[in-house]
Amino acid sequence: MAGPLAGIKVVEMVGLGPCPFAAMMLADMGAEVIRIDRKTVNAASPYPVLGTPCDVLARSRRSLALDLKHPAAKAALLALLDQADVVIEGFRPGVMERLGVGPEPCLARNPRLVYGRVTGWGQHGPLAQAAGHDLNYIALSGMLAAIGRADAPPPPPLNLLGDFGGGGMMLAFGVVCAVLEAKTSGKGQVIDAAMTDGAALLGAMVYGLRAFGDWSGARASNQLDGGAPFYDSYACADGKFITIASLEPQFYAELLQLAGIDDAPFSQADSTSWPAMRARFTGLFASRTRDHWCALLEHTDVCFAPVLDMDEAPAHPHNAARATFIDVGGVVQPAPAPRFSRSAPDPTTPPARPGADSAAILADWGFTADAIDALRTAGAIGDALTGAAVVR
Numbered sequence: 001m002a003g004p005l006a007g008i009k010v011v012e013m014v015g016l017g018p019c020p021f022a023a024m025m026l027a028d029m030g031a032e033v034i035r036i037d038r039k040t041v042n043a044a045s046p047y048p049v050l051g052t053p054c055d056v057l058a059r060s061r062r063s064l065a066l067d068l069k070h071p072a073a074k075a076a077l078l079a080l081l082d083q084a085d086v087v088i089e090g091f092r093p094g095v096m097e098r099l100g101v102g103p104e105p106c107l108a109r110n111p112r113l114v115y116g117r118v119t120g121w122g123q124h125g126p127l128a129q130a131a132g133h134d135l136n137y138i139a140l141s142g143m144l145a146a147i148g149r150a151d152a153p154p155p156p157p158l159n160l161l162g163d164f165g166g167g168g169m170m171l172a173f174g175v176v177c178a179v180l181e182a183k184t185s186g187k188g189q190v191i192d193a194a195m196t197d198g199a200a201l202l203g204a205m206v207y208g209l210r211a212f213g214d215w216s217g218a219r220a221s222n223q224l225d226g227g228a229p230f231y232d233s234y235a236c237a238d239g240k241f242i243t244i245a246s247l248e249p250q251f252y253a254e255l256l257q258l259a260g261i262d263d264a265p266f267s268q269a270d271s272t273s274w275p276a277m278r279a280r281f282t283g284l285f286a287s288r289t290r291d292h293w294c295a296l297l298e299h300t301d302v303c304f305a306p307v308l309d310m311d312e313a314p315a316h317p318h319n320a321a322r323a324t325f326i327d328v329g330g331v332v333q334p335a336p337a338p339r340f341s342r343s344a345p346d347p348t349t350p351p352a353r354p355g356a357d358s359a360a361i362l363a364d365w366g367f368t369a370d371a372i373d374a375l376r377t378a379g380a381i382g383d384a385l386t387g388a389a390v391v392r
Helices: 018-028 071-083 103-109 134-141 160-185 195-202 204-212 249-259 271-285 290-297 317-322 358-364 369-378
Strands: 009-013 032-038 062-066 086-089 114-119 189-194 231-235 241-245 304-306 325-328 331-334
Touching: 009 018, 009 071, 018 032, 018 086, 018 114, 018 160, 062 071, 062 358, 071 103, 071 369, 086 160, 103 114, 114 160, 134 160, 134 195, 160 189, 160 195, 189 195, 195 204, 231 271, 241 290, 249 290, 290 304, 358 369
Parallel strands: 009 032, 009 086, 032 062, 086 114, 114 189
Antiparallel strands: 231 241, 241 304, 325 331
């Protein structure tokens, strides 16, 4: 395998959201990541994409299906972890311990193991055992309160800030940090990646501005939250949208010049002029189509971009030139990022069906044919022969 993480062996305990996202990032960069799937995948879950070619978060890694309630399956997992550099999981605190594969027995067997854990609330604290989702975690971080219009409740910003930015990316970053540290110390450790912590960290600059007195606590009253009319989205005549982010004076001046606004030199610094400026911008941008504004403002220093939907984004000339999106097995999806000048990873591969690679993974990790047959006969694994069923 190629890529900056080539040679790193990762065991992923399959879950939802942030853990598979972190595993995808590690696999994208060349780590050998094997997915420990359940023998039965419930396709009636809120995420019917699981086990299908559209499960983008499962790309570029093989799948081993284990019934971890079976003692032989648990023993097989522990044998795999003896050889791994990293294990990652995203269950509630205590689940892995109840399965008998928590950090204590695993690190006792493999002292160099990096044990990565991602949860919403963290491994400890008053809320550690409570259920929750992305929206709850970013609410607790203080960041949700800063998002949205002043006259409406804060909107759910997809699940980008908690699950992926504050959870999966922080777990992947923590894994790489701990693997590097283990190369000098010879010791593994446990990573506690909490989405509340990660979402708060993503707001570091905003918290700094707040402490400095340069960030109002009211939504849509600051330069970066929709309060400033020169940093916002606007509707066009065709019902589509554009974004303007002319924060710097020279970019703002270019916006006024190109937009033909020369009779009302609104001051960026004077927030009392913002309502009139917004009204002027709203009417102006609504008078022409999005394509008109793209032709006029793209490739300038106005700081402009059209608001593209997910069907349009892959076809945009800039995204196409950079191959920002790729087609993997007929599924268009974001390409691995970031880019590397020398240690480029292998091409992305489609997600494996749960259990499709069980026998091959076990053989590659040192299990004999007899041992694999015994696991299959006992019902401890699911594979191409016994099936890892998707229940619909």
